[in-house]
Amino acid sequence: MTHDGPTSTEHSEARDLAELAWTDRHRPRFHFLSPGGWLNDPNGLTHWNGTYHLFYQYNPDAAVHANIHWGHATSTDLVHWSDEPIALTPGDGPDADGCWSGILVNHNGTPTIVYSGSRDGRQLPCLATGDPELRTWRKDPANPVIPEPPSDLPLVAFRDHCVWSENGLWHQLIGAGIRGVGGAALLYTSRDLRSWQYHGPLHTGDAGAHHPVWTGTMWECVDLFPLADRHVLVLSAWDNGTTHHPVYYTGRYADTRFTADPPALLDYGKRYFYAPQSMRDDIGRRIMFGWIQEGRSKAAAVQAGWSGVMSLPRQVSLDTTGHLRLAPVAEVASLRGARASTPAHQLTAGDTIWLENVHGDQLDIEARITIGEGASVELAIRSTPDGAERTVLVLDRANQELRLDRSASSRQPDLDTTPLRGHLPMDTDGTVSLRILVDHSVVEVFANGRALTARVYPTRADALGVTIAATGGSARLHHLDAWTMTDIWTAPRALRP
Ligand code: DQQ
Numbered sequence: 001m002t003h004d005g006p007t008s009t010e011h012s013e014a015r016d017l018a019e020l021a022w023t024d025r026h027r028p029r030f031h032f033l034s035p036g037g038w039l040n041d042p043n044g045l046t047h048w049n050g051t052y053h054l055f056y057q058y059n060p061d062a063a064v065h066a067n068i069h070w071g072h073a074t075s076t077d078l079v080h081w082s083d084e085p086i087a088l089t090p091g092d093g094p095d096a097d098g099c100w101s102g103i104l105v106n107h108n109g110t111p112t113i114v115y116s117g118s119r120d121g122r123q124l125p126c127l128a129t130g131d132p133e134l135r136t137w138r139k140d141p142a143n144p145v146i147p148e149p150p151s152d153l154p155l156v157a158f159r160d161h162c163v164w165s166e167n168g169l170w171h172q173l174i175g176a177g178i179r180g181v182g183g184a185a186l187l188y189t190s191r192d193l194r195s196w197q198y199h200g201p202l203h204t205g206d207a208g209a210h211h212p213v214w215t216g217t218m219w220e221c222v223d224l225f226p227l228a229d230r231h232v233l234v235l236s237a238w239d240n241g242t243t244h245h246p247v248y249y250t251g252r253y254a255d256t257r258f259t260a261d262p263p264a265l266l267d268y269g270k271r272y273f274y275a276p277q278s279m280r281d282d283i284g285r286r287i288m289f290g291w292i293q294e295g296r297s298k299a300a301a302v303q304a305g306w307s308g309v310m311s312l313p314r315q316v317s318l319d320t321t322g323h324l325r326l327a328p329v330a331e332v333a334s335l336r337g338a339r340a341s342t343p344a345h346q347l348t349a350g351d352t353i354w355l356e357n358v359h360g361d362q363l364d365i366e367a368r369i370t371i372g373e374g375a376s377v378e379l380a381i382r383s384t385p386d387g388a389e390r391t392v393l394v395l396d397r398a399n400q401e402l403r404l405d406r407s408a409s410s411r412q413p414d415l416d417t418t419p420l421r422g423h424l425p426m427d428t429d430g431t432v433s434l435r436i437l438v439d440h441s442v443v444e445v446f447a448n449g450r451a452l453t454a455r456v457y458p459t460r461a462d463a464l465g466v467t468i469a470a471t472g473g474s475a476r477l478h479h480l481d482a483w484t485m486t487d488i489w490t491a492p493r494a495l496r497p
Contacts, residue, residue: 051076068090069090104134105170111130225280230251232324244270341480347477369434391405402445
């Protein structure tokens with residue numbers, strides 16, 4: 001579809017917002033984010049004729065979740081992105097209040113977006129078709145293509161889409177919540193993406209069950225995909241307006257039936273990796289992006305001129321226990337600049353080592369550590385020389401746990417400092433392979449395949465140090481390599497490219 005170009009006043013305001021965002025020292029420099037304003041979910045992920053397309057929930061006018069458009073960017077390497085024209089803008093029909101999340105499929109050669117049109121507090125499935133370059137989009141005159149949610153269920157909400165082709169039929173899951181039951185993925189089929197037949201829930205959660213992980217009262221952004229010999233269902237657990245955390249089930253899917261193992265938390269940072277969506281790329285990788293939310297107040301985001309970051313692209317695989325393994329795609333390493341290596345080292349309890357040559361707020365750190373019985377390793381990042389501000393990652397062997405302690409990350413009040421934690425599977429000898437990506441306020445940790453994402457906002461400009469210590473026992477640092485990461489942005493970008 002097309003939209004009228006902005007007026008000259010809008011242009012100058014827009015420029016101000018992007019320039020304001022550009023000057024914020026908490027703004028990441030090697031992650032994808034919107035030019036300014038608001039970003040939330042990744043949408044419409046696809047690898048189309050050799051180009052990666054990343055669409056996203058975008059408000060180009062303010063750093064608040066309102067008036068949601070579909071922003072669009074393309075890449076050939078998953079790390080450097082070019083802004084494309086905004087793909088979808090709220091209209092005067094069923095998406096008058098926003099073009100909410102959805103996906104993109106190839107319908108007989110026509111790129112087709114299935115998204116949730118939002119109006120008057122309800123969301124309904126809508127379509128838009130694109131030109132061969134995926135640059136201009138035309139909304140379907142028949143929108144909404146499903147005019148009502150199923151009438152036989154007391155639904156809390158009904159939105160977001162996962163669409164795939166199976167045996168010549170389009171299949172669609174729509175996220176929902178069934179009052180008194182829990183979240184649900186509702187199944188539909190269609191021959192033409194326009195006329196849909198409802199088949200009931202493919203899978204349902206239990207809102208009363210809190211172990212091993214709570215699945216919320218409604219499921220946002222359901223995503224079902226094959227992985228090795230299994231299928232994975234990813235969802236984002238939502239409850240009464242609160243975005244909680246991403247969850248996955250692994251299981252078997254056949255003949256529109258899904259039998260799953262118990263659910264698990266996808267990222268221990270919870271809402272800091274929310275609404276993930278995945279795609280299979282041309283070389284067969286399952287690649288996932290998630291929305292990294294802010295950890296500072298809404299007012300602080302508005303003042304900064306921007307809110308929300310896309311995670312680095314993650315490759316998803318299955319481990320031998322049926323759990324997901326997440327790791328940044330190999331291309332992320334192409335952003336590595338100067339390297340500093342710390343040689344093998346025996347850490348004794350109580351010692352803290354300053355990694356003198358590892359320094360910065362744009363880092364990729366890789367380490368292999370064997371943690372002795374009863375010991376924990378504490379790796380601090382964004383540390384001031386006096387340690388007054390520091391963010392501490394704890395690898396706890398006795399409890400087989402990965403933790404992030406943000407209690408001293410910043411002296412600024414009004415920040416989220418909730419402790420984050422999750423199970424850290426270890427070999428019997430206590431070895432952990434660790435990767436930490438620090439990009440100003442963003443921290444993405446991968447430890448033995450488990451992910452923990454978070455935000456930190458140190459106040460001090462010298463919060464750049466890295467230390468490592470062992471407590472309660474000893475540990476062996478086999479190696480630690482750190483690279484300074486290169487910026488992917490060189491100047492403020494146009495809010496409406
Ligand atoms: N964000 C979208 C919804 C989705 C939610 C609206 C998840 O479609 O349910 O911006 O963050």
